[in-house]
Amino acid sequence: WQLCYGFGYSRVLAAIIAQHGDDLGPIFPPWVAPIQVVIVPIPYKGREAEVYGYAERVYELLRGGYRVKLDEREDMTPGEKYYYWERRGVPLRVEVGPRDVEKNAVVLVRRDTGEKFSVPIERLREEVARVLEDITRSLAERARGKLSEQIVDVKSLEEGARSIEEGKICRVSWCGREECALSLRNSLGAEVRGYRYDIEERSDKPCTVCGSQGRTYLYVARAF
Ligand SMILES: [Zn+2]
Structure with a gap:
């Protein structure tokens, strides 16, 4: 018998992050999330083609750099899709509606804080990178707090x-x-x-x- 393994601090942290999501379920840290970004189109009557076309453009912009999913299912409302992906712990959602098409922007929604903000499409990639990094940092801080609560001398x-x-x-x-x-x-x-x-x-x-x-x-x- 030999003591040859370390404490596995980062592994334990990852386990704690997965355990301690919120009421909706887990929140995956971006680096382990099977899907990092989900795009949800919000098609209004008569403007479906416009919105879906724009959503595909957003998808193409992000596809090379991230594990991204464009949710084009037609049998679900946008609200149902939000809930669906929140429960699966996807860290970042991109909402695309007619107003975003007009403004040449998208709305980003953080899974961990629920924070929502509009981002111009030309800054999309850098904003997604920044927000995912920020989510990683804040989840790690939370997990570190939880872990130190569990450790007793x-x-x-x-x-x-x-x-x-x-x-x-x-x-x-x-x-x-x-x-x-x-x-x-x-x-x-x-x-x-x-x-x-x-x-x-x-x-x-x-x-x-x-x-x-x-x-x-x-x-x-x-x-x-
Ligand atoms: Zn001793």
Whole structure:
């Protein structure tokens, strides 16, 4: 048995983002979203061809740079499509209606905040890039907050066992000896997830198991 894996911080973050969407469902971070941008035409009577033609132009503009879907289904209203794609976690929606055709613009709607704004078509690509980046950043910040709420520092094995029972992730000071890691696993009844590899964490506290000088922190949790 060897402690050869890291904490998987970014993997855990991604899992948390997927778990903690909102009431509508998940919100995919743009970099993992199967569809990053969905285009929903809003055809008014008598102006369908105009709107669909414009929506296709928007699609062509974005197609090379993003995973984009043009939703041309005719048996659904635009409102039903909004709901459909929101529930599937698509991070960004582009709405295209007759007024947008006239203004040579589109409306962007963020899945994470619901924020809506009009963007001129000549700035479409850079605005989509900017908004997707912003969504990525704000989802990561939210997930980091959630993750740190789940991590508790424990000073004894009893305290650790209780926290594991509550579904927390325990951060424990560790001397670096494998037998202490093994003993942690056995007495907490959970897996040792390793240490963070995105930052170096030096421990100045005694090892939670044997009491000798701690070297780093281990993370212990049940399956994520
Ligand atoms: Zn130890």
